[in-house]
Amino acid sequence: MSIVHILSKAQSLGVRLWLAGDIVKMRGPADAIAAIKPDIAAHKPEVLTYLRSASNDLPPVPADCAGALRHPDGGLFLPWGPYVDQAQLKATQRELFDVVDELAKLERWPDEYFDRVVYCIERQPISTLRPDLAHFRERLAAARVDEQSRHTAARRSWKYDR
Structure with a gap:
């Protein structure tokens, strides 16, 4: 046959x-x-x-x-999404942590709030990493603009000392 x-x-x-x-x-x-x-x-x-x-x-x-x-x-x-290996997961978590760390410094977060967000980054499901990274990047961009505006306004203003 x-x-x-x-x-x-x-x-x-x-x-x-x-x-x-x-x-x-x-x-x-x-x-x-x-x-x-x-x-x-x-x-x-x-x-x-x-x-x-x-x-x-x-x-x-x-x-x-x-x-x-x-x-x-x-x-x-894609039944569950693209394959993410351990190295990619750690790199994304590290990137999210770096963004949150800079944002926390710019916005002057209390330590308890920062610790809670870092705790969530370490333990959150993989499916929420990318949306969280996008969210905190947007907030960081806005915080950078605000910081730059404050810095520019401080340079332009003059102080009168007697």
Whole structure:
């Protein structure tokens, strides 16, 4: 039996084939899978070669979808978001801490408030790091503008001493 015959039989039975490493995965009706499984097992090297070449024909993952998974039908999806390794997590936490530290100094936060925010940075879920970083960056930009305005106003004002 040829690979073309096996694949057309699988398609006619409603069985979808794809690769997960060196394993041929199948999805479809249970009786159809049972009927096609012996043919696939007998010609596994040819099926693997065909599926590998078919998967190489897929378009590359765009940069804005880095970390996306590819569904067997070829579509991309992010079930939980892009993969973040330990180094990326620590770098993002460090960046957030640096922004908060500078903001706290500019706004003259009390120690208790600063300690609480740092505690939250260390223990917050990964999903909230990016939004928090954006929020505190906006506040820091505004605080820098206010500080620059105060500094400029202080330089322009003159003091009269008798």
